[in-house]
Amino acid sequence: MKSLLIANRGEIAVRVIRTAQEMGIRTIAIFSELDRDALHVDIADEAWNVGGAPAAESYLNIENVLRIAHESGAEAIHPGYGFLSENATFANAVQEAGLIWVGPPASAIEAMGDKITSRRNAEAFGVPTVPGITDPVTTVDEVLSLAEDFGYPVAIKAAHGGGGKGLRVVRSAEEAGDAFDGAKREAEAYFGNAQVYVEKYLDKPRHVEAQILFDQHGNGVFLGERDCSVQRRHQKLIEETPSPGITNKQRKVLGKAAIDAGRSCDYVNAGTVEFLMDQQGDFYFLEMNTRLQVEHTVTEMVTGLDLVEWQLRIAAGEELSIDSVEPRGHAIEFRINAEDPFNEYLPTPGQVVEWEEPAGPGVRVDSWIRPGTSVSQYYDNLMAKLVVWGADREAAINRGKRALREFKVVGVASTIPAHLTVLDHEAFVEGRHHTKWMEDSVKLGEGEPNVAPHMPEEEETTKRDITVEVGGRRFKVSYWAPESSVGGQVKRRPPRLTSSGSSGGSDGVVSAPMQGTIVKVSVKAGESIEAGEPICVLEAMKMENEVLSPSDGDVVELRVEPGDTVAAGQVIAIIK
Numbered sequence: 001m002k003s004l005l006i007a008n009r010g011e012i013a014v015r016v017i018r019t020a021q022e023m024g025i026r027t028i029a030i031f032s033e034l035d036r037d038a039l040h041v042d043i044a045d046e047a048w049n050v051g052g053a054p055a056a057e058s059y060l061n062i063e064n065v066l067r068i069a070h071e072s073g074a075e076a077i078h079p080g081y082g083f084l085s086e087n088a089t090f091a092n093a094v095q096e097a098g099l100i101w102v103g104p105p106a107s108a109i110e111a112m113g114d115k116i117t118s119r120r121n122a123e124a125f126g127v128p129t130v131p132g133i134t135d136p137v138t139t140v141d142e143v144l145s146l147a148e149d150f151g152y153p154v155a156i157k158a159a160h161g162g163g164g165k166g167l168r169v170v171r172s173a174e175e176a177g178d179a180f181d182g183a184k185r186e187a188e189a190y191f192g193n194a195q196v197y198v199e200k201y202l203d204k205p206r207h208v209e210a211q212i213l214f215d216q217h218g219n220g221v222f223l224g225e226r227d228c229s230v231q232r233r234h235q236k237l238i239e240e241t242p243s244p245g246i247t248n249k250q251r252k253v254l255g256k257a258a259i260d261a262g263r264s265c266d267y268v269n270a271g272t273v274e275f276l277m278d279q280q281g282d283f284y285f286l287e288m289n290t291r292l293q294v295e296h297t298v299t300e301m302v303t304g305l306d307l308v309e310w311q312l313r314i315a316a317g318e319e320l321s322i323d324s325v326e327p328r329g330h331a332i333e334f335r336i337n338a339e340d341p342f343n344e345y346l347p348t349p350g351q352v353v354e355w356e357e358p359a360g361p362g363v364r365v366d367s368w369i370r371p372g373t374s375v376s377q378y379y380d381n382l383m384a385k386l387v388v389w390g391a392d393r394e395a396a397i398n399r400g401k402r403a404l405r406e407f408k409v410v411g412v413a414s415t416i417p418a419h420l421t422v423l424d425h426e427a428f429v430e431g432r433h434h435t436k437w438m439e440d441s442v443k444l445g446e447g448e449p450n451v452a453p454h455m456p457e458e459e460e461t462t463k464r465d466i467t468v469e470v471g472g473r474r475f476k477v478s479y480w481a482p483e484s485s486v487g488g489q490v491k492r493r494p495p496r497l498t499s500s501g502s503s504g505g506s507d508g509v510v511s512a513p514m515q516g517t518i519v520k521v522s523v524k525a526g527e528s529i530e531a532g533e534p535i536c537v538l539e540a541m542k543m544e545n546e547v548l549s550p551s552d553g554d555v556v557e558l559r560v561e562p563g564d565t566v567a568a569g570q571v572i573a574i575i576k
Contacts (some may be wrong), residue, residue, distance in 0.1 A: 001025060001076050001100060001316045006040070007067045008080030009059060009385060011368045012292070013040035016078050016237040019308040021045075028072045030065065032058035034376050039368045048072060048498055053378050059083045062090050066097055076100035076315060082380060085291040086113055100286060102315040104269050104290045111265040115159045116197055117346050121264040122285045127257045127488075130276065130284040133201025140180045141496030143198055144173055150200040158187035159195035164234025167189060186544065189519065202284070204434040206245045208232065210258030211299045213310055214267045215320040222255035223307075224327050225301055228274075230422060231435050232345060234544070237415065238422060239295035241302055241331040244393060244431030245277065254283055261288055270296070270311050276435075294335070297387045298365060301331035311315040329389055330396040334404065336367075336384040338375040340413035341444055347540050348413040349377045359404035360398050360575040362389040375412055377515045377540045383414065391432050394429075397423050421442060454465055508553060508575040512566040523573075549575055 003026040015039060019028045034053040035058050041047040048068045049057035058064070060083055069077060077094050079085035079102070086108040095101050103109070106164045112118045116134050123129055130148055136159055137143055147170060149152045156179050158166025166187035168179035180196070184289035188194040211223040227243035228236045246254065258273040265288075272293045274286040288422040296307045303325045314320070339345045351374045357365045367384030374380060388403055390396030404416050421444050422428050427437060465478050523529055529549045535558075538545050557574040560566060 003028060003073060003075045004102075005030065005065075005072065005074035005077045006044070006080065007059070007065050007077050007084055008082070009035055009038065009040060009368075009379065011366045011382065012080035012082075012294075014368050015083055015366050016080060016308055017044050019306055019464045020078075020312065022313065023309060025312070028068070028074050030068055032061070032378075034378065035372075038056040038373075039342050040369060046072065053376070054446070055083065055378060057133035062087075062093055065090075066093060066430040068389065069094075069097065074099065076102055078102040078314075079291065081291050081294060086289070088127070099314050102269070102311050104267050104271060108267050108482065109290045112271075112290050113160055115157060115161075115287060116195075118265075118288055119167050119285070122261050125260040125264040127261050127264070127285045128283060129320065130199045130202065133197055135197065136195040137198055137481050140177050143170065143176045143180055146198045147176070150198075153203075154198050155201040156183040156196050156198055157261075158183060158191055158193075159197050160193040160533055161191040164231075166196065167234055183541055184371055185520065189514075189539075199520075201357055202276050202278050204436055205278050205518060206243070206253065206433075207274065207435050208243050208246060208277050208283070209237075209272050209274040209293070211296065211307075212258050212262050212267070212271050212273060213307075213314070213320060213322070214262055214269065214271070215314050216268055216317055217319050219320040220259050220267075221320060221322050221324065222258055223303055223305065223322075225251060226293075226295055226298055228295065229433050230428070230438050234267055234435075234467055235543075237335055237337075237438065238332065238419065240330065240393075240396070242327060242330065246281075248514075249360045250277075250281060250283070253571055257283060257285070263284060266321070270307055270313050274295075281509065294382070294385065295333050297364065297385055298331035298333045301364065301387055301389045302327040304328070313491060329388060329391050330393045331389045332396050332400050334386040334388075334419045335382055335415065336386055336407065336409070337415045338381040338383055338412045341415055341418035343413070345415075345418075346413075346545065347377070347381050347516075347543055349375050349381070349515060349540065350412045351375075353408075353411035354385070354408055356406070356408035357384070358386065360403070360406075362396075364388075381543075383409070383412075397429065418442070420456065421445065457553055462530050508519070508551065508556075510535060510547065510550065510573045510575060512538060512568055512570045512572055513545065513547065514538070514540050515567050516545075516565070518564045518566060518572075519544065521558070521561055523555050523558065525555050527555050529553065529555055529575065538566070547572060551575055 004020045005028040006016050019027050022029050027044045029040050029047040030050040031041045034054050035406040084090040091101050091106040115251050119129050120134050153169050153171040156168045156568035166183050168183040170176050170179045183196045184194045187468045209226050214220040225240050225243050226241045228239045261273045270292050272289045275283045276286050277283050340348050352369050355369050355371050364387040369383045387395055387515040390397040390399050404420050427433050467477050516538045519535050520540045522534040531551045533549050534546045536547050553575040556576045560572050
């Protein structure tokens with residue numbers, strides 16, 4: 001393998017390019033119109049324009065990607081994660097074009113990409129699964145009937161997806177209708193298939209996943225587990241290895257189940273088998289991700305292996321030379337997302353004005369951001385992954401605190417304050433957290449870094465930092481000032497939602513809290529609405545956000561419909 005096209009963007013494209021270059025492989029980047037000046041474009045040996053800003057026109061455009069592969073003379077394609085990484089049609093097309101596909105066979109992607117088929121395969125190989133059905137549900141009545149059988153709560157899940165997309169939890173019969181419609185809508189939007197199924201929703205489980213490698217000669221190896229229980233909206237925020245919640249005996253059971261799951265679909269290359277562990281310590285197969293995971297970095301930190309290197313070596317036909325691994329120390333990954341944790345984790349697309357990454361012993365940052373980089377509504381809001389290593393979990397936590405405090409992000413809100421709050425929480429330190437723990441128990445303190453003090457509604461403000469010396473000692477002082485009084489480039493305060501999750505003032509004008517696309521409208525002009533009821537669903541940066549009415553009243557004007565693209569601050573509706 002002498003040349004590699006990376007069919008992705010952002011930090012994972014940078015990550016793959018760097019390893020490939022270390023292996024002496026010529027790297028070929030692709031970029032959308034928005035990514036012309038992106039880091040992955042600059043560091044690749046060559047870069048090609050793949051299309052317009054929307055992913056469907058660029059990073060999801062199979063025809064354009066294959067055309068560039070042909071014209072650039074690429075021998076292989078690495079899909080990264082997201083986009084086309086788990087698209088069996090793309091995997092087949094790559095191989096039919098005579099190129100090396102850095103990933104599993106299309107048949108394995110299909111088998112594990114369909115949640116129903118993957119459950120059946122896993123069960124056939126003795127892998128325990130969550131109580132549920134292996135047939136799609138097509139009506140709300142079926143959901144209600146299954147909920148009676150399993151007992152509430154139950155989960156309605158996309159048959160062809162993951163990552164919390166197309167997933168709705170039903171805790172009562174009254175919630176079933178909206179949950180069923182929402183799950184099908186997201187499943188269709190994100191995965192192009194509206195099929196959903198139902199399974200028992202486990203209360204307060206841990207999310208533990210197993211990293212595996214299989215070569216083309218039938219050899220497989222378990223590289224350890226990762227604990228991904230710190231989540232919100234079913235999206236992982238912090239991952240670590242080894243898991244603080246399992247014993248060595250449980251680890252062996254987990255590893256065997258993961259290898260069996262891989263063999264159930266004749267797996268090849270790097271893959272991750274995800275499990276839920278209940279409060280009794282029993283594991284249940286959740287899904288298999290047929291690609292490299294975002295959190296693969298923590299496994300690399302404790303094993304010393306480069307998983308991208310092994311992906312490329314396996315794709316080139318090499319045989320595994322690893323029988324087992326002995327992890328050393330403890331590693332934790334923090335996802336630095338463009339989200340405001342003080343504002344219900346609202347996505348905050350915009351320009352990054354200042355960006356300073358931490359460094360020092362045991363610190364790794366995988367990112368694609370530089371000062372001036374814009375985080376777009378069109379793509380995922382992951383800006384960087386901060387990964388720390390320590391001799392034990394306590395040391396890793398302390399190193400994580402230090403590194404997070406060094407990390408400077410100005411221009412967009414980030415998840416750094418949430419990470420620091422988690423690391424100081426007694427339940428996390430003692431390893432007692434679960435998948436619902438963060439949403440239920442973690443409350444951010446005072447001193448919100450992205451919230452200005454009260455100012456008149458018409459006054460825009462910006463946060464400024466100055467350095468002063470008092471008695472020879474240096475202090476940093478932060479203050480908020482009217483934007484009109486500050487020259488040069490400034491950080492604009494992101495639009496704020498009310499506590500109910502709506503954007504609107506006393507005049508009844510409801511505006512978009514961020515730029516995005518309207519995917520559902522819940523009211524009609526002329527209808528009455530109560531405070532807290534949904535007006536519409538706004539999708540931005542791969543997340544759905546309900547815009548709620550700020551008050552009781554009548555919808556005297558409705559300015560959006562499904563499919564509309566709106567800008568931050570654009571008027572959506574007027575309530576009187």
